[in-house]
Amino acid sequence: MIETQELTRRYGETLVVDRVSLTLPKQGLTAIIGANGAGKSTFLGMISRLTAASAGAALIDGLDVAKTPTDALAQRLAILRQDxxxxxxxxxxxxxxxxxxxxxxxxxxxxxxxxxxxxxxxxxxxxxxxxxxxxxxxxxxxxxxxxxxxxxxTDYVLLDEPLNNLDMRHARAMMSLLRRAVDERSRTVVVVLHDINFASCYADHIVAMRDGRVVAAGPPDHIVTTATLRAIYDIDVEVVTVRGYRTVHYYR
Incomplete structure (x- = not known):
């Protein structure tokens, strides 16, 4: 289980992640969504220890990632960055x-x-x-x-925008592979995504962030709603159900 306790990151006077406390389910796929600058990648980086926290803690199966020896952490958690x-x-x-x-x-x-x-x-x-x-x-x-x-x-796999630069066919194939890693290999996958429909169709759990804070967290049916997406992105969208999944249509 991944747990964060008041996890915070500042760059000078700029607060990028603001006291985030979450528990991410084990052996599932969690998608982190939000607008540019919401703090998604920084939050993921602190969980993996690639980014030092200014305050708070991130725990993997009860182990504080900031205090766990590197070799021991690398056998529990793997991360793929954007770059x-x-x-x-x-x-x-x-x-x-x-x-x-x-x-x-x-x-x-x-x-x-x-x-x-x-x-x-x-x-x-x-x-x-x-x-x-x-x-x-x-x-x-x-x-x-x-x-x-x-x-x-590793039991835990963290991926920061793995769909970058992929066309629709390859993006769908990538999400299918991540879904298989969860279902067939009991991995816990946490992925930063910009495509809400991929998050809705493939994730078990969604964390929605804005301005460094968590606006909402839960299963896709609870997050992919007109009201929640307006609160995250400041735009009106239409949410319709297709083949049992909530999908988002943007107004012109």
Missing amino acids: NAIAARVTVRDLVSFGRYPHSKGRLTADDHARIDDALAFLELEPFSDRYLDEVSGGQRQRAHIAMVLAQD
Whole structure:
């Protein structure tokens, strides 16, 4: 279980995340939504310890992430940031193998290779495993980064806007893969999203943020409403149910 207690981040006089206290369900997919500047990525960064909290605490299964040894934390939690570019020319398999570093420290064992192969197969990357990253499409590259995170074999996976630069087909495929990681592998996935319809259709739980605070949190049916979305984005939308899922239509 991920729990935050009065989690706060300031940059000088600017309050970016304001005393957020939440419990995120285990073995489910949580989507964090909100307008630009709402504090979503900063909040996710503090949970993963990539961003230091100004106050408060983030706990993973009761462990304070700020005080937990790095090796121990990396075996429980994996994160993929927005900026995941790699300058070195590496193959897809090489990239995925980086996910095993917390376990092997670079000395890959037979078990490590098996988990790398498994991640490549799960993300349907086996035909491209020996290609360099600059030789595959943007969608395949993004899937390779997700495979690296899954190869880390952690209970918790945090993803900051993994749908960036993906077209509709690849974005849908990515969300389907994350849903499978929850349903088939009992992972706990927390993802920052801008697409409300993807959040509504694929997430079990949604956290809606504005100005560094949580406006609402709960299942999609409780969050994807005209009133709540107006409170988050300051625009009027029409919410309709399609195939059992709430979807958002924007007015002109």
